[in-house]
Amino acid sequence: MLHEIKKVEHIGGYKLKLYFRNGKIKIFDMEDRLRTAKNMFLPLKDVDFFSKVKCEDGTIVWPNGVDLCPEMLFKCSKDIPKERRKRSSSPASKRKSKNRSKKLFFK
Template sequence: MTMKTPNWIVTAATAAPDYTIRLTFADGKQGIYDAHPLLKKPLFAKLNNLPFFLNAKAEDGTVIWDDDLDIAPEHLYECSKPL
């Protein structure tokens, strides 16, 4: 028996200079995630460096920047504004 892919799995991500990320999810939903609230959190301090932020990519079902920094895909799904 195969498991269904969760809707919130990120299949594509493109970061923009205005600190938003355009996302595509496994269920076909597309949205824009505003990363501004993350910039105030110590855990995400590296995102304040715009060139670093723009390196966001979809990998392993979520958005990642490096081995230490990613965002929960469920959060991205719930908090992105539909396109």
């Protein structure tokens, strides 16, 4: 496979965060594709079921056996800018979010 996936995260709705072996991190949104879903893709319309996606053999798969071609996922997903990735994983941004949640909790 040209574009293997090493990790997948459900990030809400029908969006997935895909981590490719080449270091790219992309967002794939399936909402439009699921509007006309048929057959084995029908269960994916249920967000709870959709969230059960796993990474297996370099691609993503759901409990009912539906899997998607990693090359298609790479081509049809959107890049996450590097500066945005760095910002969200920096210790300072983590501290800010922790402080914010404490303030909200103790008010």
